[in-house]
Each structure stands twice: as structure tokens, then as C-alpha cells.
Amino acid sequence: MAHDSIQLPCGGDGACMRCKVTPPTEETLTCSICAAPWHVGCLASKPETLASTLQWHCPDCSGDPLLPPSVATDGSSSELFVAIKAIEADESLTEKEKARKRQELVSGRVEEDGGNGKGESSVLDVLDESLNCSFCMQLPDRPVTTPCGHNFCLKCFQKWIGQGKRTCAKCRSTVPPKMASQPRINSTLVSVIRMAKLSKSNAAAGPLKVFHFIHNQDRPDKAFTTERAQKAGKANAASGKIFVTVPPDHFGPITAENDPDRNQGVLVGECWEDRLECRQWGAHLPHVAGIAGQSNYGAQSVALSGGYEDDEDHGEWFLYTGSGGRDLSGNKRTNKEQSFDQKFEKMNEALRVSCKKGYPVRVVRSHKEKRSSYAPEKGVRYDGVYRIEKCWRKVGIQGFTVCRYLFVRCDNEPAPWTSDEHGDQPRPLPAISELKKATDIFERKESPSWDFDEEGSRWKWKKAPPPSKKPANAADLKEGKRTRKAIRHSRKLSTRERLLKEFGCLICQQVMSLPVTTPCAHNFCKSCFEAAFTGKTAIRERNKGGRTLRSQKNILNCPSCPTDISDFLQDLQVNRELMDVIESLKQKSEENEEPAEEEPMNGLEESTDLGSSDEKTGKKTENVDPKDDLENALPNCEEERTSKRRKVDTAQVGDDDL
DNA sequence: TACCGTATATTT
DNA sequence: AAATATACGGTA
Numbered sequence: 001m002a003h004d005s006i007q008l009p010c011g012g013d014g015a016c017m018r019c020k021v022t023p024p025t026e027e028t029l030t031c032s033i034c035a036a037p038w039h040v041g042c043l044a045s046k047p048e049t050l051a052s053t054l055q056w057h058c059p060d061c062s063g064d065p066l067l068p069p070s071v072a073t074d075g076s077s078s079e080l081f082v083a084i085k086a087i088e089a090d091e092s093l094t095e096k097e098k099a100r101k102r103q104e105l106v107s108g109r110v111e112e113d114g115g116n117g118k119g120e121s122s123v124l125d126v127l128d129e130s131l132n133c134s135f136c137m138q139l140p141d142r143p144v145t146t147p148c149g150h151n152f153c154l155k156c157f158q159k160w161i162g163q164g165k166r167t168c169a170k171c172r173s174t175v176p177p178k179m180a181s182q183p184r185i186n187s188t189l190v191s192v193i194r195m196a197k198l199s200k201s202n203a204a205a206g207p208l209k210v211f212h213f214i215h216n217q218d219r220p221d222k223a224f225t226t227e228r229a230q231k232a233g234k235a236n237a238a239s240g241k242i243f244v245t246v247p248p249d250h251f252g253p254i255t256a257e258n259d260p261d262r263n264q265g266v267l268v269g270e271c272w273e274d275r276l277e278c279r280q281w282g283a284h285l286p287h288v289a290g291i292a293g294q295s296n297y298g299a300q301s302v303a304l305s306g307g308y309e310d311d312e313d314h315g316e317w318f319l320y321t322g323s324g325g326r327d328l329s330g331n332k333r334t335n336k337e338q339s340f341d342q343k344f345e346k347m348n349e350a351l352r353v354s355c356k357k358g359y360p361v362r363v364v365r366s367h368k369e370k371r372s373s374y375a376p377e378k379g380v381r382y383d384g385v386y387r388i389e390k391c392w393r394k395v396g397i398q399g400f401t402v403c404r405y406l407f408v409r410c411d412n413e414p415a416p417w418t419s420d421e422h423g424d425q426p427r428p429l430p431a432i433s434e435l436k437k438a439t440d441i442f443e444r445k446e447s448p449s450w451d452f453d454e455e456g457s458r459w460k461w462k463k464a465p466p467p468s469k470k471p472a473n474a475a476d477l478k479e480g481k482r483t484r485k486a487i488r489h490s491r492k493l494s495t496r497e498r499l500l501k502e503f504g505c506l507i508c509q510q511v512m513s514l515p516v517t518t519p520c521a522h523n524f525c526k527s528c529f530e531a532a533f534t535g536k537t538a539i540r541e542r543n544k545g546g547r548t549l550r551s552q553k554n555i556l557n558c559p560s561c562p563t564d565i566s567d568f569l570q571d572l573q574v575n576r577e578l579m580d581v582i583e584s585l586k587q588k589s590e591e592n593e594e595p596a597e598e599e600p601m602n603g604l605e606e607s608t609d610l611g612s613s614d615e616k617t618g619k620k621t622e623n624v625d626p627k628d629d630l631e632n633a634l635p636n637c638e639e640e641r642t643s644k645r646r647k648v649d650t651a652q653v654g655d656d657d658l
Numbered sequence: 659t660a661c662c663g664t665a666t667a668t669t670t
Numbered sequence: 671a672a673a674t675a676t677a678c679g680g681t682a
Contacts, residue, residue, distance in 0.1 A: 235661095235662075235663075235664095236661095236662060236663040236664075237663075237664080238663075238664065238665090239664075239665075248666090279665095285665080285666085286665070286666070287664070287665070288664080288665085289665085289666085289667095292666090293667090294666095294667070294668095295667080295668085330660095330661090331660095331661065331662065332660095332661085333661095333662085346667070346668075347667085350667095
């Protein structure tokens with residue numbers, strides 16, 4: 001975790017890691033998110049108000065999540081400051097209790113929720129009771145799960161690790177090095193928590209908004225152009241039909257109007273197998289290059305694929321590196337070695353134009369980015385739009401100059417890794433320490449074209465987007481016929497049922513019993529999980545096979561991904577917190593047992609029945625696709641999508657067709 | 659690890 | 671209009 005800030009918290013011994021002094025209590029400040037203590041004297045900016053003191057977020061945490069809107073009142077923060085100190089000094093309290101007390105102090109309430117009487121609303125309580133992160137006592141933000149089955153916020157966990165701890169904060173089990181260095185976000189929990197929150201906030205309001213994670217269902221009309229290309233495999237394939245009708249120089253989200261096939265647009269969280277498939281949905285058109293743009297017009301999208309080691313990903317914001325500086329002679333497509341300096345020209349200039357104008361830039365993340373906690377584990381995922389707030393040049397890791405860009409998220413839909421019900425709100429820019437050594441610093445002077453509209457509480461175009469210079473994809477215009485959208489209805493599931501559905505085992509697809517969570521953040525029934533390894537011993541002799549046999553340790557892969565989880569298998573721990581949640585949900589579901597009216601669940605064939613005379617090869621029927629229902633709970637997280645299964649989500653009420 | 663079909667921006 | 675340069679892919 002490269003911390004950009006030179007501000008540092010106090011270490012395990014209480015000494016400030018920056019100035020090395022152990023500050024007195026009154027000079028320490030505790031982060032309300034990660035609970036780490038900081039030396040006030042070493043902070044660049046101190047909270048000024050009472051409220052902000054109580055809700056103070058440390059530089060690590062505040063660089064990223066929303067800061068509480070700064071309160072205008074000045075204040076004698078001292079009293080509350082003192083109150084907090086008192087709590088912290090109270091030896092009779094456990095850390096947990098302290099954290100809770102702090103929270104209560106801050107919020108001035110004992111427990112959120114309370115009201116809303118209806119049984120439905122208390123699903124949040126169910127999660128709350130079992131799943132809370134023991135650092136901040138909130139439902140985990142970007143939840144990560146230790147092999148011992150305890151759930152924390154990513155940031156709280158990283159903070160803990162950053163203090164040199166290598167044990168679980170809850171049970172003191174050892175945290176494996178891989179988990180410490182590359183914690184994976186547990187997407188099932190992300191979805192479930194968000195869903196629970198949504199169900200609460202929408203209890204009285206309109207239909208529940210669910211974020212679909214839909215897999216690309218069609219293949220290109222013409223996947224290959226030449227025999228040779230076909231033979232050589234996908235890497236050499238022509239990219240095929242573009243399904244959306246936006247022009248190639250379209251900026252911003254792709255909306256339903258431009259998605260004739262599905263009429264829903266490209267939603268945050270959508271995943272594709274590879275860059276070619278991603279391209280077909282228009283999220284990022286170049287199938288090799290990381291930047292889509294034109295130097296005199298702007299950049300529409302970027303990919304984070306781990307190709308540039310200077311990149312630094314913090315989720316809602318990241319530092320991106322320009323392209324070029326590499327020797328591509330010899331017919332190479334990429335080259336890890338940089339051999340000359342980058343300049344603000346071509347694609348790098350295009351990015352600078354988007355910065356200058358404040359255009360929204362679509363961002364996709366690829367599984368190839370291994371250093372980021374926010375990368376999908378497979379394929380390519382659309383993560384929404386970001387703005388480039390500033391750019392500059394600096395000497396990169398390899399010693400040559402690189403162009404740098406600060407991307408900050410500004411999308412109306414929540415990012416795939418948060419459980420927030422809403423998208424971004426304007427956030428303060430993170431402090432970037434490398435700016436001190438930067439040259440050619442460029443910041444936007446004019447007001448951004450894409451900006452937050454306070455009235456509507458949404459991001460939108462404040463100035464007209466630049467006129468497209470290219471024709472919209474004509475492929476779809478040829479047949480005027482609209483795809484008939486499959487009608488899929490199912491009986492309306494209660495919130496609890498839908499939540500339960502999220503807890504599907506990745507193997508049996510039933511609601512998990514005795515759930516276990518792998519270090520790679522996949523969830524299974526304990527029995528299914530174990531069954532997947534029966535007959536495979538932890539020790540195996542490898543007499544054959546071309547390789548030399550080195551360690552005796554068997555490589556046992558997660559059933560959902562290539563991660564070696566043999567260590568995890570050795571000491572299999574049930575995720576009890578998760579299990580408690582499931583049990584409570586089940587129990588309450590049965591209690592409330594309302595006979596739901598069965599509605600016909602019809603065919604949901606995913607629309608391959610294009611009205612046109614397409615030579616659809618009718619392939620892609622690889623999946624038996626058990627019509628979904630509670631029993632066939634398909635987890636709907638992109639991280640969890642392992643096969644070509646299709647998510648059949650039906651939560652939207654008005655999703656009928658023409 | 660080597661290698662190549664492709665798409666597109668930019669230059670000729 | 672055609673040629674060239676470039677690109678954070680993907681596969682055997």
C-alpha cells in the first residue's frame with residue numbers, strides 16, 4: 001500500500017511514526033473510520049469544529065471516502081475532544097465498547113435505525129448484529145474476510161496491517177502474508193449490505209433499485225475476419241459487433257437509449273471476459289491501448305490493467321500513468337521497460353484535454369492489475385466515470401519521465417466495491433505528495449463540463465458535451481427492428497429472500513450452510529467446499545509431469561479462481577458472522593411466511609432472438625441456466641461470476657419490453 | 659516467451 | 671486516401 005501522504009499515524013508503541021515522539025493523549029486524534037491514533041501536531045490539517053473533531057477521518061481514510069461536509073460553525077471542540085479522550089482512557093472498556101461509545105458520541109444517537117417498525121427494515125439490524133467491523137463498529141466498508149472468518153473494512157484492516165499487526169484483530173489468528181498484502185474485497189458482502197440499505201431507504205419509496213451484474217450475452221456477428229485469425233485465437237480476432245449505439249468519441253456513461261439490445265445502458269459493475277468483449281459494449285473501445293481519445297478533442301475512457309507500475313489505485317481515486325515511453329520495435333504490443341520520457345502528446349494530451357474541460361472519463365479495471373484491491377479477479381469491469389482533476393509529469397519508478405493523472409470518481413452509481421446506496425458526492429482532493437517533485441503541473445481553470453448538481457443531487461453535464469465528430473455505430477441501425485426483450489418476471493421476492501439469494505454457495509448455488517470464505521474472497525458451504533477437494537491430499541508426490549518436483553505441497557485451487565488455497569484448507573474456519581446473518585434471515589423469513597403469489601416465470605431466453613435475420617449461430621447455449629429462483633440463488637457479484645452463467649435478475653419492476 | 663491480427667490516431 | 675505508428679492483449 002503505497003501511502004502517498006507523508007503524514008503517518010502512531011505506531012503500535014504509541015509513537016508518532018512521522019516525528020517519532022509519543023504524543024500526550026491530548027495531542028492524539030483518533031480516526032473515526034479506522035480507529036488509528038494520530039499525532040495532531042504532525043497533521044497537515046486539523047479538524048476545526050466540534051463535529052469534525054468527532055467525525056475526524058485520518059488522511060488515509062479521508063483521502064478517499066466522503067468527508068463530512070465541513071460544518072461552518074467554529075467551535076469549542078475541546079469538550080468533545082475531552083469526552084473522547086475520556087472514553088479512550090477508560091480502562092474498564094474494551095476496545096469494542098470504546099469504539100461504540102465514540103460512535104454514539106459522534107452521532108448523538110444510540111443506534112441508527114430504530115424506527116421503521118416494519119419487519120422488513122430490520123434486515124439491516126440482522127447484518128448489524130453479526131457483521132460489524134470490530135474496528136469501527138460499522139457494517140464493513142469494502143469488506144474483507146480473514147481466513148479465520150472475521151470481517152472488517154478494507155481500510156480498517158489495512159490500517160491494522162500498516163501498524164505491523166499480523167494477527168486477526170478479533171481472534172488473534174495469524175493473518176497470512178498474502179492476505180496482509182493483497183486483501184480481497186468480499187463482493188457478496190458488498191452486495192448484501194447495499195441491498196439491505198436500499199431496502200431500508202426505499203421501504204416507503206419507489207421500486208427497489210438493484211444493480212445488475214450482467215454478463216455479455218451475445219457474441220459478435222462476425223468474430224473473426226480471416227481464417228488465420230480464427231486459428232490463432234482470440235488475441236488475433238477482429239473485435240466484432242458493437243452492441244451500443246454511441247459514437248466512438250462519446251463521453252460519459254452509456255445509457256439505456258444507446259443500448260437497443262437490453263435497453264438498460266452499461267451499468268457500473270458489468271463484467272466482460274476480455275478487452276474484446278468490453279469493447280463490444282462500448283465502455284472502452286481500444287482492445288489493446290489503455291487510453292481512448294484524440295489529442296485535439298479529449299479522452300473518453302481508460303483501462304487500469306496493471307501495465308504501468310507507477311499506477312496507484314485507491315478505488316474512488318487513482319493515479320494513472322500516461323502511455324508511451326516504451327520501445328515497441330520487434331512487433332511488440334507492450335513492453336514493461338521504459339526507455340524514454342513520456343510527453344503530453346497524443347493520448348497523453350487527450351487525457352489532459354479531458355482534465356482541462358472536466359469531461360467524465362469512463363474507467364474499466366482489468367484483472368491484470370494485481371496490485372489493486374479494487375481490480376476484478378477475472379475479466380474486465382466497468383467502474384463508472386471519473387474526472388481528471390490535475391495532471392503533471394514526474395520521474396517514474398524506472399527513472400524516465402511519465403505523465404501522471406489524478407482521477408477522482410464522479411458517478412451517480414455506487415462503485416462495485418462499496419455498499420453505499422448512492423453514487424459519489426464531491427469529495428476533497430487527496431493530498432498527493434509526489435506533486436512536490438512534479439513538473440508541468442496542469443490544473444483545470446474553467447468550470448468542469450461534468451459536475452455535481454446540488455439541486456438534483458446528481459452528476460450531470462453542466463456544459464454541453466463536445467459534439468461528436470464521428471458517426472455513431474451504424475451496425476445497429478441497419479435493421480430497424482428492435483430486439484424483443486425477453487420478458488422475465490418472477491414472483492416478487494421479499495427483501496429477506498433476495499438477501500438470502502445473495503448468499504448462494506458458488507458450488508451448489510443454494511443458500512450457504514456453514515459458510516466459509518476463502519482468502520480470495522469466495523464463499524461456499526463448508527461441505528461443498530470440502531467435497532471439492534476430497535481425494536486430493538495436501539501432500540502429493542509428483543513423479544511425473546515435466547516439472548521438477550519442488551515442494552511437496554499440493555497446489556489446491558479455489559473452486560472459483562486460480563488462487564492456491566491449500567493453507568486455508570488446512571485450517572478451515574466457518575465465517576460465523578456470515579452464518580449468523582443467514583440464520584437470522586432464514587428464521588425471520590419463515591416467520592413472516594407470506595404466501596407469495598406465483599407469477600409465471602417464463603422463458604428468459606436472453607434475447608438471442610434478434611428480430612433481424614441475423615445468422616446467429618445459436619451457440620452460447622452452454623448453460624442450462626436453471627431458471628432462477630430462490631433455490632438457484634446466483635450470487636450477483638462480478639467477483640463471483642465464475643462461469644458463463646447468466647445472471648437473471650428480475651428485481652426491476654417495470655422491466656417489460658415494448 | 660515469442661509472436662501476431664487488429665483498430666485507431668496521426669502523418670504523409 | 672493511403673501509409674505509418676502505436677497500443678496496459680491474448681494465446682499456444
